Amino acid sequence: MLSKLNKFFSSVKLAIFLFIAIAAFSMVGTFINQGDTASQYRTIFGTQTYHVLYWLGFLNIYGSWYFIGLAALLVVNIVTASVNIFPRTLKAVFGPYPSFKEMMDKKSPKAVYEVVESTKNAGETKKVLNEKFGKPFSETETELYYSKNSIFRFSPYIAHLSIIIIIIGVILNVKYGFRSYANIKVGGKTDISYLTKNRKPLNLPFTIRLDDYRTKYYKDGIPKSYTSKISIIKNHVRVATKNIRVNHPFTYDGITIYQASYGHYKPTKVIVGLLVLNLKNRKFRKAIYADVGKLYDAGIDNIKFRFITHKKPKKGEIPFFIKLNNKHIINFHVLPYKNQSTPLVFAKYDNIVFIYSGVKQVKSYYYSGVEITKNSYTSVIWVGSIILIIGLFFSFFFNHREIWVNLTNSKDGKKIQAEILAVPKKKFESFYKDFYKKTAAIKKELH
Amino acid sequence: MISANASALDGSLYFAISLLLVILSFAGYFIFLLTGNKTVSKASFVVLIAAFLIQTFAFVIRWIDAYKIGIDTPPLVDLYDSMVFFAYVIILGFILIRIFYDFDILGFIITIVAALALAFASFSPLAPSAIEPTIPALQSYWLIYHIMTLFVSYGAFGASFGLGILYLIKSGKENKNGGGNKKRGGFVSLLPPSIIIEEAIYKVVVFGLVFLTVGILIGAAWADSAWGGYWSWDPKETWSLITWLTYILFIHARFIKGWGGKKMAWIAVIGFAVVIFCYLGVDLILPGLHSYATPGSTSIL
Numbered sequence: 153m154l155s156k157l158n159k160f161f162s163s164v165k166l167a168i169f170l171f172i173a174i175a176a177f178s179m180v181g182t183f184i185n186q187g188d189t190a191s192q193y194r195t196i197f198g199t200q201t202y203h204v205l206y207w208l209g210f211l212n213i214y215g216s217w218y219f220i221g222l223a224a225l226l227v228v229n230i231v232t233a234s235v236n237i238f239p240r241t242l243k244a245v246f247g248p249y250p251s252f253k254e255m256m257d258k259k260s261p262k263a264v265y266e267v268v269e270s271t272k273n274a275g276e277t278k279k280v281l282n283e284k285f286g287k288p289f290s291e292t293e294t295e296l297y298y299s300k301n302s303i304f305r306f307s308p309y310i311a312h313l314s315i316i317i318i319i320i321g322v323i324l325n326v327k328y329g330f331r332s333y334a335n336i337k338v339g340g341k342t343d344i345s346y347l348t349k350n351r352k353p354l355n356l357p358f359t360i361r362l363d364d365y366r367t368k369y370y371k372d373g374i375p376k377s378y379t380s381k382i383s384i385i386k387n388h389v390r391v392a393t394k395n396i397r398v399n400h401p402f403t404y405d406g407i408t409i410y411q412a413s414y415g416h417y418k419p420t421k422v423i424v425g426l427l428v429l430n431l432k433n434r435k436f437r438k439a440i441y442a443d444v445g446k447l448y449d450a451g452i453d454n455i456k457f458r459f460i461t462h463k464k465p466k467k468g469e470i471p472f473f474i475k476l477n478n479k480h481i482i483n484f485h486v487l488p489y490k491n492q493s494t495p496l497v498f499a500k501y502d503n504i505v506f507i508y509s510g511v512k513q514v515k516s517y518y519y520s521g522v523e524i525t526k527n528s529y530t531s532v533i534w535v536g537s538i539i540l541i542i543g544l545f546f547s548f549f550f551n552h553r554e555i556w557v558n559l560t561n562s563k564d565g566k567k568i569q570a571e572i573l574a575v576p577k578k579k580f581e582s583f584y585k586d587f588y589k590k591t592a593a594i595k596k597e598l599h
Numbered sequence: 600m601i602s603a604n605a606s607a608l609d610g611s612l613y614f615a616i617s618l619l620l621v622i623l624s625f626a627g628y629f630i631f632l633l634t635g636n637k638t639v640s641k642a643s644f645v646v647l648i649a650a651f652l653i654q655t656f657a658f659v660i661r662w663i664d665a666y667k668i669g670i671d672t673p674p675l676v677d678l679y680d681s682m683v684f685f686a687y688v689i690i691l692g693f694i695l696i697r698i699f700y701d702f703d704i705l706g707f708i709i710t711i712v713a714a715l716a717l718a719f720a721s722f723s724p725l726a727p728s729a730i731e732p733t734i735p736a737l738q739s740y741w742l743i744y745h746i747m748t749l750f751v752s753y754g755a756f757g758a759s760f761g762l763g764i765l766y767l768i769k770s771g772k773e774n775k776n777g778g779g780n781k782k783r784g785g786f787v788s789l790l791p792p793s794i795i796i797e798e799a800i801y802k803v804v805v806f807g808l809v810f811l812t813v814g815i816l817i818g819a820a821w822a823d824s825a826w827g828g829y830w831s832w833d834p835k836e837t838w839s840l841i842t843w844l845t846y847i848l849f850i851h852a853r854f855i856k857g858w859g860g861k862k863m864a865w866i867a868v869i870g871f872a873v874v875i876f877c878y879l880g881v882d883l884i885l886p887g888l889h890s891y892a893t894p895g896s897t898s899i900l
């Protein structure tokens with residue numbers, strides 16, 4: 153039972169399955185936008201499809217339990233496979249090395265075998281062999297074992313170990329770090345940002361103030377750079393100020409602030425300034441900034457009013473009016489005002505006078521979108537990455553070469569017979585070519 | 600009306616000329632394929648080297664041109680640049696392989712792939728040749744190392760694709776004739792024995808895989824330093840991971856009993872289809888997803 157489980161978890165077939173499965177699920181995530189809001193998904197797919205996709209986990213596939221499960225299985229697979237073959241590798245590198253006979257009995261399909269007859273004595277024969285194959289790794293009276301680059305048998309372990317290191321780094325990074333964003337308007341500040349994965353607010357350990365934002369352009373109007381001047385404020389004290397732009401972030405206290413986007417907030421409404429006077433006692437005045445159409449309290453005799461604009465104003469007519477208590481309409485009149493250029497525009501009803509004091513535009517402003525991330529343990533990932541590259545390099549370009557030679561006396565005792573056996577790690581034509589070239593040369597010299 | 604990208608100013612004229620030479624070289628390899636005439640294949644190789652030199656010249660022109668309009672990074676960013684650079688790398692790869700192996704017939708496939716890439720660059724309206732200023736997100740020296748390493752890997756995978764097809768043709772014929780029958784003339788007899796092609800596929804793939812790994816990791820390090828996260832599951836990134844997994848699968852497949860050269864050759868062929876999708880498909884079929892913007896704002900990446 154246990155050995156069956158072991159065989160399953162350590163098999164390369166499982167590895168192949170995992171590579172395919174991870175690739176396939178990753179693919180799904182590139183065709184369905186990840187991390188949109190529920191309402192966005194509903195408009196794209198419709199409610200029914202949305203529910204199915206949600207249930208399948210396809211809307212957050214890289215965080216789904218089965219995707220993480222596949223990664224976990226990959227780690228288990230790598231570990232069990234490595235543990236299983238490690239003793240064999242240790243033996244290949246440090247011995248005891250397999251004898252000629254053991255290797256012959258294995259009958260590896262990759263093996264090549266040649267027999268060379270030598271007219272020279274044992275010592276001379278060995279000398280010729282050593283010339284071609286290098287210094288023997290171990291030697292007995294009748295056997296020679298040549299082994300080169302055996303240390304590189306560890307290279308695949310290094311490659312596999314690096315994958316585990318990278319995965320550990322990613323887990324630590326996800327657990328202890330965060331990725332968030334915030335849009336800050338010029339002159340504004342924030343100490344809250346929103347997590348990229350679920351848009352939940354997050355309290356930052358300091359306040360970020362956007363002092364300024366600039367877009368620079370090339371001559372033909374294509375943006376060249378986006379720069380935000382930001383200040384970090386901690387306990388009401390400005391502790392740092394820095395320009396950030398794309399590719400040039402700023403790190404404070406382990407938290408990095410990156411320029412990610414920008415935006416322009418354009419208001420869609422206007423506000424009207426109105427001065428409300430009470431004619432009865434001439435005392436009451438009230439300045440109201442009124443949204444068009446909204447109901448306001450005039451503060452006099454319980455009168456409520458709205459400021460309304462004409463849909464299609466006639467020529468020469470003032471294009472707005474006031475509606476009182478949802479009943480009376482009072483129009484504005486123009487009174488040229490002594491020497492001043494702007495006339496007085498007013499509307500009167502009983503004791504109330506409304507004086508129009510102009511349109512006030514809600515200020516438009518630029519804002520800068522910044523990404524605020526805490527990248528813990530990324531160094532683990534980078535160390536793993538470098539080890540991965542080293543592991544791949546030595547796995548691919550350095551091969552362990554082994555040759556076994558068995559020396560026997562021929563029947564008449566006059567000649568020595570050298571049986572040469574080689575089993576390559578990789579079944580390469582160049583290996584066999586090299587082998588035959590060397591054995592042919594040896595044959596020639598020993599004849 | 601399709602109009603060619605051919606201007607001496609931005610160097611695209613020279614790429615168009617090199618396209619003609621590559622097609623000429625392809626024609627030579629085609630004749631070689633039918634006749635087995637070694638002189639023709641040698642001439643084709645010389646023509647291909649000429650095409651390569653002209654492309655080198657064109658790159659220098661483009662870089663100077665870009666520098667003149669105030670762009671510091673080399674012209675590698677847009678689709679036109681990347682297509683011609685792909686052709687450049689794959690031709691370079693073949694020239695190197697050809698110097699070490701007597702492998703003329705590979706030139707037949709390499710010239711097809713390179714000619715397609717150059718023709719796409721020269722004629723597709725999707726790939727205008729005019730040099731555009733680099734957007735801020737890409738103004739970084741990471742970019743050069745990132746793109747160079749990835750293109751070397753793409754070139755290698757292109758070559759392994761060609762080798763994979765040659766392997767499938769050759770091994771099919773070998774099986775029919777009962778082993779390496781050398782009596783028959785024609786195309787197939789010109790191919791090296793399948794066992795040699797098998798080794799070449801492995802070597803080219805692992806070379807490409809090392810570069811692919813380095814390229815992806817450089818991209819991750821760049822993203823980390825520039826945009827706040829080493830990995831965002833953006834479609835391009837995800838497809839590069841899928842490509843990587845495909846070739847990791849390739850190197851492990853040989854440890855499975857009974858997965859001989861034929862299956863490996865198929866993986867090399869399919870792997871290149873994945874590469875092409877990662878390289879072109881993501882941009883052309885999944886547009887608009889390649890963005891890191893926060894909601895409701897103008898993306899600048």
Ligand code: HEM
Binds near residue numbers: 226229230547847854
């Ligand atoms: C996902 C990342 C992985 C990477 C980067 C990786 C990398 C490598 C490399 C570079 C080699 C050497 C190949 C060669 O010499 O041609 C190798 C061999 C091997 N891998 Fe992996 N591998 C991975 C996953 C796995 C998994 C999940 C298994 C599980 C069974 C596995 C099992 C093996 C085995 C058994 C070998 C042969 C080792 C030997 O020859 O001593 N690998 N791997």
